[in-house]
Structures are given as C-alpha cells and as structure tokens.
Amino acid sequence: MKPNSLAVHAGRSALGNAHVPPIDLSTTYRTPHLEEATANIDSMAEGDLPMSNPIYQRLHNPTVGRLEEAMASLEGAESSVAFSSGMAAVAAVLLAAKMVGKHVIAIRPIYGGTDHLLSCGLLDIDVSFARADDIESHIRPDTAMILCETPANPTLMLTDIEAVVSQAQGIPVLVDSTFATPILQNPIAHGATLVLHSGTKFLGGHGDVMAGIVSCSEEWAKRIRQVRILTGGNLHPQAAYTVHRGLQTLAIRVRAAQQNARFLVDKLVQHPSVARVLYPELSDCDPHGVVGRQLRGGGTMIGVVLREGYSHASTVMSAVRMFTPAVSLGSCDSLIQHPAGLTHRIISEEARKEGDITAGLLRLSIGLEDPADLWSDLEQALETLAHMHSISAK
Secondary structure, three states: OOHHHHHHHHOOOOOOOOOOOOOOOOOEOOOOHHHHHHHHHHHHHHHOOOOOOEEEEEOOOOOHHHHHHHHHHOOOOOOEEEEEHHHHHHHHHHHHOOOOOEEEEOOOOHHHHHHHHHHHHHHHHHEEEEEOOOOOOHOOOOEEEEEEEEEOOOOOOOOOHHHHHHHHHOOOEEEOOOOHHHHHHHHHHHOOOOOEEEOOOOOOOOOOOOOOOEEHHHHHHHHHHHHHHHHOOOOOEEEEEHHHHOOHHHHHHHHHHHHHHHHHHHHHHHOOOOEEEOOOOOHHOOOOEEEOOOOOOOOOEEEEEEEEOOHHHHHHHHHHOOOEOOOOOOOOOOOOOOOHHOOOOOOOOOHHHOOOOOOOOEEEEEOOOOOOHHHHHHHHHHHHHHHHHHHHHH
C-alpha cells in the first residue's frame, strides 16, 4: 500500500469483528499454565515478542503492539518499539548501543534534550560531535552508533542520509525523522539502521499525547525491548491508541500544513524585519539536493531569523494572537517558540553556536488554519517591530 493507505490501515489486520482497535488496559494477564507462561517470560527476556501471553504490561501490551506494527509498516522496517516519550526512546536506543560499544558520533544541531543527554555524562557514553561531511575522522573501534536529525531541530538543516551511511563504515546510523514524518521521509530506504520519532508531535497530531517510537531491524528491536523491560519506559495503552488513531489523518494533515508553510515562506522572505527564512525548499537551505531525492517536500516547520535578535524575537512571541507561543510542534494549530531560550536553552552556549541557534531565531510549527489568517497574525506581530523602531528613532 502507498503511504496514504498505510497510515489508515496499518496495524489493524487482526481486529476480529471490531472496526476500531480496542484498548487493552490490563496490567497483568492470567497465567494458569505455568510452563507456557515461563516460556513467554524467557522469550521476552531475550527481547522477543510474547509467543502467546504478554504476562505483564511492562513486558508487552497488545494495543501498543498494534501501533508498533503500524509504524514499522510506514517506515518500511522489520519492527518498531514504542516508549512513553521521545526522550525515553532516545535513552533506550543509546543504552542498547552500549551493548555494542561506548562511543557515539552525533551531528549538530539536534533536539536540545537529545544534545543534553549525549553531553551530560548520565549514560556514561563517549560522544564526538561531528560535521556531516567529517564523520570518518571521528570513528573509533568502539563506535556503536552515528546519530543525526534531518530536517534538524530547530534550524531545518538537511543531512544527506546516504552520504552519512557511506562514511559510516557499517556503523549503525540513527535518524531522528520527527520533523519529516514517514509521509515525507523514510530514512531506512536510504540506508539508515534506525528511525526515531517523537510521537508527541505529528503522529499524535493534536497536542494531547506523549510518545516515542523507534523503527529498525528485529535484531535492534530485541536489544531495545530488553532496555524497555528493564527501565520501564513503556508507552501507556491509552496513549498508544491515541497515536495510532492520529496516524489515520497524518498524511492529509502534513500535506495541508505544508501548503500553509509554503504560503507563509513566500511572505516572510520579503519582510524587511526578517534577516533569513529557514525552510528546506529554499535553495540556500538545501545545498546537497536532498529535497525531492530524500525528502518529499519542505514540511511544516519554518525557521525565522529576525534582524535585531533576542528583543525582537521576544516581542513577536508576545504579539501573536492566532499562533500559540509554546514549545512542541506538529499540532493542528500553529505554534511559535524561541529555541535559544526554550527547547535548546539546556545545552551549552558553544553547542548553540555550533548549531547556528541564534538569539534572533524563532521556530514556527505551521498548522491547519487558513493561511491568510496565519499571515495576518504574523504580519501584525512583525509590524510591532517597525513601531518599536519609529519610537526609538524619536
């Protein structure tokens, strides 16, 4: 099936007479046959799926399993493993990587929480931050994984996945594809080993659920499930149901919001208060020709760099009326936030500088409102900057 059909039907193949997938909230399951239950325990302890009995919700849950099946189908992967948040998923993958080696290579910019987790020392992992064109010089005998995010949070920087894989010398490559969604990008088709999504964003799509999902080979899924069992980062069945339901409208939401984003980009590039617009379909944002070859469209996220830095960014965030000033992204409504002061505040100033996360950068997540209304809101907010200039001139 094509993506539109997969988004609607994946993970719904074994519902019996039910039209809508049921929610299984049970925390434990009856085990009247001890030998059978023991065999299931042994199977899941090795990272396999249960043979017949989930035993306990921390080990497996059927509702979560249906979402995992759906995401594996959408990403063209053998398996998926779901978690209670994107950060729980990142942490689990990194801990699974430690089964292979202690060293990880990461390409900045990446989400601030991921950057901080890599650099704070909590997981006792050695990290080298590298440019996308200089990975080979950082490879060590104990390098277990190469991590990148494309389009990157928050600058929309694009990384050529195939170019990274070609330098990796067989080392697994993890791609955070949250901004793209499976509708616009499938990293495994370009050689990546693992694909990460914050399901909190586009997959759920309505700003009311948290989730993280990793799609990969069954070999990697077994390692990651073992970590999930030990650390308890499971996705709740109600949340799994909500994300799975969100997948049905994923394709139409992404494409409609993408059209809105293109409309706003055309307006923003002409505004005198805007120094630069960051959007994958702009030629200066895609030096390696990723759009059309790897990324099927520019997506719904826009970076706006204002000429006067922090003070202007703060003013615009306070002046918008339809845009919601808030972190996160991928909802039906449009959001605006200041990465250097919020999502990437926790990382070092050096890391922000390396990732080109400046004081004047605003990140816009474009929703499903009428584009004319969205532009009217942005335009009036930007006009407050001109008003500030005229007052200061007097």
